[in-house]
Amino acid sequence: MQKTDQTPEADGTAARGRGRPRAFDREAALAQATRLFWIKGFGATSIADLTQAMGIGAPSLYAAFGSKEALYAEALRHYRENNEALVWAGFFSAATAREAVMAFLMDSAAALTGCLADIPRGCMVALSSVGGEGHAELGELVQAARAVTLDRLKIRLNQAISEGEIPASTDVHALARFVQTVQNGMSILARDEASRSELEAVAQVAMLGWDARTAQRTISGT
């Protein structure tokens, strides 16, 4: 049960001194892999696709990342570390919950259409269907990643209630689900070449739903 992992560096951490050093930049290779998984998905991306885009041979890929599934898991982490700020920075720096949600949706409109950086359209996490492809473990990983959005929204909404920004009677779960739904839907539209301004207009309409839902005379929820 307490078998120690015998493989030299399956975890990816570079050994310090001995032996021939790796000839490629691990992070750069991971970035290319991430981009490919992002665009094509897990199942449609082959090892041959990956080695070509990463500029390395298959044995190097397996030595550095372990397996295709482990590489995807690392790509997910790389995706979050490098792209999360595009969508969440404004949310976390906003003074009010309304401004936070507004920023979240407007920044999503820009990021998901590839306007904030040279990145593929749509969200890698939202559009991933790796769970339905038979890879249950990776499926749970992306599902957990999707759940983070809902958690953050609910935390911010509860904070807004405790600060008196919105009524205590607000249905936090429903409102957070609504914002999550809109952002997820944006990914599908972005993949179909919807423009940034179109998604921004969607965000504006969504905020009208927010305003009506957070007005003092709230219609009691569901």
Next chain:
Amino acid sequence: MQKTDQTPEADGTAARGRGRPRAFDREAALAQATRLFWIKGFGATSIADLTQAMGIGAPSLYAAFGSKEALYAEALRHYRENNEALVWAGFFSAATAREAVMAFLMDSAAALTGCLADIPRGCMVALSSVGGEGHAELGELVQAARAVTLDRLKIRLNQAISEGEIPASTDVHALARFVQTVQNGMSILARDEASRSELEAVAQVAMLGWDARTAQRTISGT
């Protein structure tokens, strides 16, 4: 250029008299294939998966449907013919645009969570990523299917304007995009096991956005 298709019945139409008749129900087999494509997607569904679920051999599949891609195209048609009404019947029978959109979103909440029939969760069209998997032709097919939703919403909104239900100044495109976004987002939530009542609550919030956007004193768009 005017090569006639030589294959006996690649189009699927049953020849009338001669020869041994087909031993399986073509529509029932197609229904099983549709279900499989719906759940797993095009790429992750193998011919072996299909023949097992359809209860036929591979040669029978190819004789009846031509190819895996042609089968998927037929599955898309079968999907629409058999599931469209779940989401659109109320929309088309509603007296006002508001009731139509409300019915569309509420019926979507029920259908996408598998509450209206014994069907998989989420929309086969919205969640399909066959385009990004390298099958451009099928990708255009599902993209066109997604565009139908937007078209219908815009047509109904324009009708509502001409009937005086909503102001002529309404940004029809933005409002239709908003509704489309919400419904698409619902599919992603439904796949992650969101409940019918959660999606119905989302629909309720979305309708508040509708009301604010269609109020006579409309804030001029974007």
Next chain:
DNA sequence: GCCTTTCTATAATGATCGATATAGAAATAG
């Protein structure tokens, strides 16, 4: 009854899948 036609089942096609065995090349430790 026989003959033609079309279906079905078995098995195999070449291609590609993810993953590795092997061996040579390149670096550090001593």
Next chain:
DNA sequence: CTATTTCTATATCGATCATTATAGAAAGGC
């Protein structure tokens, strides 16, 4: 320098992919 360690490149593994050749089974037309 030599020895050791770890990388990379070529080639290949069995499995599975979509597809089909082959042959036998079942129906209608005569």
